[in-house]
Amino acid sequence: MLRRYLNFVRGVGADWVGRLGISLTTAAFLVFLFLELMRILGVLTNAYVGLVTYLLLPALFVLGLLLVPLGWRRARRRFGLSSRELAEARFGRSAMRPGLAGASVFGVIALLTGINLVFLGGGTARMLHFMDQPRFCGTACHGVMIPEWTTYQASPHAHVHCVECHVGEGFRALVDSKISGLRQLVSVTFDLHERPIPTPVRELRPARETCERCHWPDRFYGDRIKTWVRHEPDSASTPRYTTLALKIGSGRGAGGEIHWHVAAGNEVRYASVDDERREMAWVELRLADGGARRFVNRRVRADAGRAAEVRVLDCVDCHNRATHIYEDPERGVDERLARGELDRSLPGIKAAALAAVLPLYADAAAAERGVATGLRAAYARERPDILISRAEDLDRAAAVLQAMHRRNVHHAMRVGWNSYPDHRGHADGGGCFRCHDADLRDETGAAVPHDCTLCHSILAQDSPLPFEYLSPAAADDPERLHREALRREFLERTP
Numbered sequence: 001m002l003r004r005y006l007n008f009v010r011g012v013g014a015d016w017v018g019r020l021g022i023s024l025t026t027a028a029f030l031v032f033l034f035l036e037l038m039r040i041l042g043v044l045t046n047a048y049v050g051l052v053t054y055l056l057l058p059a060l061f062v063l064g065l066l067l068v069p070l071g072w073r074r075a076r077r078r079f080g081l082s083s084r085e086l087a088e089a090r091f092g093r094s095a096m097r098p099g100l101a102g103a104s105v106f107g108v109i110a111l112l113t114g115i116n117l118v119f120l121g122g123g124t125a126r127m128l129h130f131m132d133q134p135r136f137c138g139t140a141c142h143g144v145m146i147p148e149w150t151t152y153q154a155s156p157h158a159h160v161h162c163v164e165c166h167v168g169e170g171f172r173a174l175v176d177s178k179i180s181g182l183r184q185l186v187s188v189t190f191d192l193h194e195r196p197i198p199t200p201v202r203e204l205r206p207a208r209e210t211c212e213r214c215h216w217p218d219r220f221y222g223d224r225i226k227t228w229v230r231h232e233p234d235s236a237s238t239p240r241y242t243t244l245a246l247k248i249g250s251g252r253g254a255g256g257e258i259h260w261h262v263a264a265g266n267e268v269r270y271a272s273v274d275d276e277r278r279e280m281a282w283v284e285l286r287l288a289d290g291g292a293r294r295f296v297n298r299r300v301r302a303d304a305g306r307a308a309e310v311r312v313l314d315c316v317d318c319h320n321r322a323t324h325i326y327e328d329p330e331r332g333v334d335e336r337l338a339r340g341e342l343d344r345s346l347p348g349i350k351a352a353a354l355a356a357v358l359p360l361y362a363d364a365a366a367a368e369r370g371v372a373t374g375l376r377a378a379y380a381r382e383r384p385d386i387l388i389s390r391a392e393d394l395d396r397a398a399a400v401l402q403a404m405h406r407r408n409v410h411h412a413m414r415v416g417w418n419s420y421p422d423h424r425g426h427a428d429g430g431g432c433f434r435c436h437d438a439d440l441r442d443e444t445g446a447a448v449p450h451d452c453t454l455c456h457s458i459l460a461q462d463s464p465l466p467f468e469y470l471s472p473a474a475a476d477d478p479e480r481l482h483r484e485a486l487r488r489e490f491l492e493r494t495p
């Protein structure tokens with residue numbers, strides 16, 4: 001068998017070009033087998049090795065195959081022979097003599113072609129599978145995706161593949177994504193991409209096709225009670241609580257539910273003035289009877305947004321940070337204090353921690369050093385005794401803050417604190433308030449509703465207790481009526 005193969009190979013490599021082709025193909029095939037074995041054994045997981053295995057080697061393999069007929073043609077020209085004459089010269093007459101199933105050369109050619117097709121087919125399937133792995137998407141492009149890869153790994157979707165949100169299902173989605181992938185490959189290779197990567201991401205699959213494979217809008221659950229702890233910049237880092245009962249709902253209830261926007265039959269469309277979708281020109285509510293109600297932004301010129309894209313609001317207009325969740329520095333420190341990762345018994349730790357993480361450092365190494373020295377410098381100013389008496393606790397705190405900085409700030413991609421907005425709430429008048437705003441009015445003059453109890457009940461706001469407003473109010477409390485209503489709603493469940 002091997003002898004027959006070698007004979008064939010010797011015959012088919014008609015000149016040096018053909019022989020080069022055969023060596024290339026054979027070498028690519030053997031190296032592929034070796035690397036694939038290593039990957040199956042778990043020795044190799046690196047994304048670059050994957051790029052070599054699944055892109056470079058198959059390309060060399062095909063190139064080698066193409067060189068064979070090229071060499072054949074060159075030889076025919078040189079000796080002035082027909083294909084048949086050349087074949088007889090190279091393989092010997094006996095191999096060309098028709099046997100039971102045609103000439104034996106053709107049998108070998110058919111067999112090898114079959115093997116090639118199986119190999120290329122299998123290789124392509126492995127390649128597509130491999131390119132769907134989050135590790136590939138996250139690490140193959142010289143750190144371009146490091147911010148997203150880092151935040152992804154710390155998110156509730158850490159086990160959802162990138163492609164499940166970014167590509168979606170079906171052949172069309174696959175082709176689109178490979179074309180866009182090629183474009184990205186070019187822009188990474190020639191360093192044409194922007195830093196940070198701009199959002200919104202326009203190629204994202206419609207959320208209705210992706211998110212809804214796992215989350216059903218009509219299964220969205222009543223209220224979600226959420227508490228934020230903010231610590232004062234005082235010596236005790238005193239905690240203050242804000243608690244909301246967010247009216248998520250399914251949008252099928254009596255009204256006043258957040259997921260109403262995506263409930264069956266409802267459609268909200270909008271045109272934004274800017275590419276970032278931060279300021280709306282108009283917002284339109286499509287009604288079940290086919291009519292529409294349009295709210296126009298009085299702050300912007302009447303023709304603004306005419307050229308802008310019109311978009312149907314979906315999950316990612318609110319959950320744009322569903323996975324790539326970057327922390328606000330103050331929130332990040334507060335959460336670590338609340339979870340006990342940062343030791344609140346260190347006097348003034350809140351203020352000192354913020355002073356350490358906020359400055360703009362030149363690069364990752366400078367940040368690593370700067371955060372640690374920044375923390376100590378803050379104590380050197382305010383409480384130099386702590387530097388000695390609590391040295392180990394300070395080291396631990398510095399390590400926690402360095403990790404927090406690494407997670408959120410990515411110098412190479414110019415991702416700093418709060419580079420990306422989060423549309424879920426209404427920080428700085430963005431998020432929900434892009435539409436729920438007194439300046440967006442329909443032709444009767446009615447605005448998109450925006451009162452403070454539309455989306456949440458406020459159970460505490462910067463209060464000493466997490467459920468402050470549910471405790472009985474004093475008789476002279478100006479908020480007494482409001483608090484009694486909250487007590488009835490949340491403690492007694494009576495309207």
Ligand code: HEC
Pocket residue numbers: 134135137138145147148149152157160161162163164165166197198199200201202204316319320321322323324420
């Ligand atoms: C659960 C869904 C989901 C998963 C899983 C996911 N993403 Fe995203 N990704 C999003 C959404 C939503 C956005 C924000 C779109 C916007 O703002 O328009 C986004 C934005 C991005 C951006 C633009 C920059 C940014 O930070 O907003 C990049 C790059 C990106 N994703 C890469 C990845 C990579 C790489 C992975 C896998 C390691 C991944 N994504 C996994 C949903 C997802």
Ligand code: HEC
Pocket residue numbers: 156157160164165207210211212213214215315316319322
């Ligand atoms: C392959 C399944 C899958 C897909 C696709 C998916 N998710 Fe999730 N999602 C999950 C899982 C699992 C959790 C974690 C639930 C938990 O830990 O309680 C989750 C959690 C969430 C949460 C709650 C996070 C929190 O604060 O607790 C939100 C919001 C969310 N997903 C939004 C989205 C959005 C928006 C998309 C589309 C861009 C999406 N998901 C796509 C599976 C998925």
Ligand code: HEC
Pocket residue numbers: 207208211212215216217221224246248258259261262313314315316317318319424425
């Ligand atoms: C109008 C804005 C908006 C839209 C549109 C929206 N959501 Fe939400 N969603 C919210 C808010 C606000 C919360 C409250 C929870 C929070 O703050 O984390 C929430 C909560 C959730 C949760 C967590 C529920 C829980 O009990 O913890 C999931 C999962 C979720 N949304 C998925 C989706 C999916 C999937 C879609 C699209 C079909 C969607 N959302 C559309 C605003 C929205």
Ligand code: HEC
Pocket residue numbers: 251254255256257258260261268269270283284285313317318423424425431432433434435436447448449454455
């Ligand atoms: C693109 C514009 C837009 C954005 C962004 C938006 N909404 Fe709305 N929302 C609307 C419109 C339009 C209505 C319908 C107003 C009406 O009925 O008068 C609405 C209605 C609502 C309602 C009442 C639903 C009902 O059952 O009647 C709630 C609650 C709500 N939104 C919460 C939110 C929250 C929370 C966010 C941010 C996380 C948000 N919205 C973001 C446009 C928007």
Ligand code: HEC
Pocket residue numbers: 226228242244246424425426427432433436449450451452453454455456461
């Ligand atoms: C259109 C819906 C909507 C309206 C109207 C609204 N909020 Fe909110 N608000 C939210 C959502 C959603 C969040 C939660 C954000 C998150 O989960 O991160 C929030 C968060 C908050 C928070 C806590 C988070 C923070 O940033 O400190 C406070 C306090 C708050 N809202 C106060 C108010 C007040 C006061 C008003 C009236 C002026 C108001 N809200 C009107 C949707 C709304």
